[in-house]
Amino acid sequence: MTFESDAPMPMDASRDTEDAGGARGAGDESADPGTVRPGGRTARVRAAVLQAAGDMLAEQGVHGLDLAEVARRADVGKTTVYRRWGTVAGLVTDLLTDMAEQSLPRTDTGSLEGDLLANAGLVRRTLSDPRQGPLFKAVIAAAVGDTRTAEALHRFYEIRVAEWAPCVQEAVARGEVPEGTDAAEVVRAVSAPLYYRLLTTDAPLDEAAARRAAGAAVAAARAGAFVRIP
Amino acid sequence: MTFESDAPMPMDASRDTEDAGGARGAGDESADPGTVRPGGRTARVRAAVLQAAGDMLAEQGVHGLDLAEVARRADVGKTTVYRRWGTVAGLVTDLLTDMAEQSLPRTDTGSLEGDLLANAGLVRRTLSDPRQGPLFKAVIAAAVGDTRTAEALHRFYEIRVAEWAPCVQEAVARGEVPEGTDAAEVVRAVSAPLYYRLLTTDAPLDEAAARRAAGAAVAAARAGAFVRIP
Numbered sequence: 001m002t003f004e005s006d007a008p009m010p011m012d013a014s015r016d017t018e019d020a021g022g023a024r025g026a027g028d029e030s031a032d033p034g035t036v037r038p039g040g041r042t043a044r045v046r047a048a049v050l051q052a053a054g055d056m057l058a059e060q061g062v063h064g065l066d067l068a069e070v071a072r073r074a075d076v077g078k079t080t081v082y083r084r085w086g087t088v089a090g091l092v093t094d095l096l097t098d099m100a101e102q103s104l105p106r107t108d109t110g111s112l113e114g115d116l117l118a119n120a121g122l123v124r125r126t127l128s129d130p131r132q133g134p135l136f137k138a139v140i141a142a143a144v145g146d147t148r149t150a151e152a153l154h155r156f157y158e159i160r161v162a163e164w165a166p167c168v169q170e171a172v173a174r175g176e177v178p179e180g181t182d183a184a185e186v187v188r189a190v191s192a193p194l195y196y197r198l199l200t201t202d203a204p205l206d207e208a209a210a211r212r213a214a215g216a217a218v219a220a221a222r223a224g225a226f227v228r229i230p
Numbered sequence: 231m232t233f234e235s236d237a238p239m240p241m242d243a244s245r246d247t248e249d250a251g252g253a254r255g256a257g258d259e260s261a262d263p264g265t266v267r268p269g270g271r272t273a274r275v276r277a278a279v280l281q282a283a284g285d286m287l288a289e290q291g292v293h294g295l296d297l298a299e300v301a302r303r304a305d306v307g308k309t310t311v312y313r314r315w316g317t318v319a320g321l322v323t324d325l326l327t328d329m330a331e332q333s334l335p336r337t338d339t340g341s342l343e344g345d346l347l348a349n350a351g352l353v354r355r356t357l358s359d360p361r362q363g364p365l366f367k368a369v370i371a372a373a374v375g376d377t378r379t380a381e382a383l384h385r386f387y388e389i390r391v392a393e394w395a396p397c398v399q400e401a402v403a404r405g406e407v408p409e410g411t412d413a414a415e416v417v418r419a420v421s422a423p424l425y426y427r428l429l430t431t432d433a434p435l436d437e438a439a440a441r442r443a444a445g446a447a448v449a450a451a452r453a454g455a456f457v458r459i460p
Contacts, residue, residue, distance in 0.1 A: 142371075225450075
């Protein structure tokens with residue numbers, strides 16, 4: 001899946017190669033080297049299993065996730081799923097790794113306001129998507145109960161924040177916001193109110209909420225509220 | 231417990247009366263009317279059970295919560311706990327109601343910046359408290375999996391936001407921030423980055439984070455970022 005929508009995961013050659021290069025190639029028990037693209041079957045199995053795991057998480061939360069049922073839905077052998085992912089936490093961790101790998105590149109509009117509006121819109125669409133919203137809630141809840149899942153969740157957000165931080169660094173270079181502005185904190189300031197709204201209210205994640213999140217982050221950044229204190 | 235610390239819950243007369251006046255007085259199976267303060271035992275039972283439930287949630291999360299074990303820890307009969315709270319969701323819901331009832335009144339420093347700094351400090355201390363931090367994470371995770379718990383969680387935050395909103399309304403009256411500023415959104419903007427940091431990073435909730443949260447909310451409010459769009 002992509003960060004933005006519930007489109008099926010791409011299974012292109014570069015992805016297959018990446019996957020086969022990793023330790024997880026061991027899960028590909030029946031591929032005949034030289035007859036298929038390296039990692040082709042492994043990548044397809046992973047895509048199917050993670051799609052099924054994401055569906056189940058979105059539908060039922062982490063406590064509805066069962067490796068045997070994931071295998072059934074993905075039409076993959078149970079043994080493969082148990083051998084490759086081992087536990088529910090292992091599966092959720094790999095799903096978060098995949099979500100980070102698949103997440104969309106940042107937008108570059110040429111202004112901080114435009115860039116952060118694009119980011120807020122992306123976060124809003126993701127969290128209000130009928131599949132992705134419940135999925136994100138489920139992985140956040142799963143991370144509360146499991147250290148390894150929490151580490152994978154933190155890595156996911158680190159990658160997302162690092163992807164968008166350059167738009168703030170470029171705004172510093174253009175003189176839009178003060179020197180010493182903490183780019184990561186500005187990026188987090190855009191997402192934070194949308195996640196907080198999702199988790200602590202029943203208010204809809206509407207476009208006004210996204211515009212307010214971006215507008216507040218830009219205004220605070222211009223006023224120097226995110227300048228690192230030495 | 232209070233919103234701010236893990237001090238034991240007060241069991242004063244007004245609380246007892248409030249409790250006895252509610253439907254839950256039915257749980258007080260052995261009180262002899264006229265010989266004890268109305269609701270005295272009921273209130274003590276509730277306090278002990280919610281203290282034990284909060285401890286267990288903080289230690290093990292919602293999936294470690296077991297009504298029989300709560301009864302044992304609270305030194306209360308299992309039958310009382312099952313009759314009065316029924317399910318884990320019922321118990322977590324009542325705990326959230328109690329957290330809302332016990333939560334601290336807002337601070338009035340005379341300036342928006344002072345008030346929001348006080349609020350950010352309170353949220354920071356709560357979320358970084360060794361008992362309250364894990365407890366808040368646990369109830370947020372529990373709300374992801376259960377509609378009734380989610381409703382109770384939303385009410386808890388509505389009450390907290392309503393408690394602090396007047397500091398923004400007063401700042402509007404003083405001319406510190408523009409007319410039409412959405413007070414609830416300003417209050418949420420203070421908490422949001424602290425909760426987002428708690429849930430999506432392993433960075434500490436330090437005083438710099440609290441100051442940045444309050445400072446960004448004040449700067450954005452002054453710039454009109456929270457003015458309602460008609």
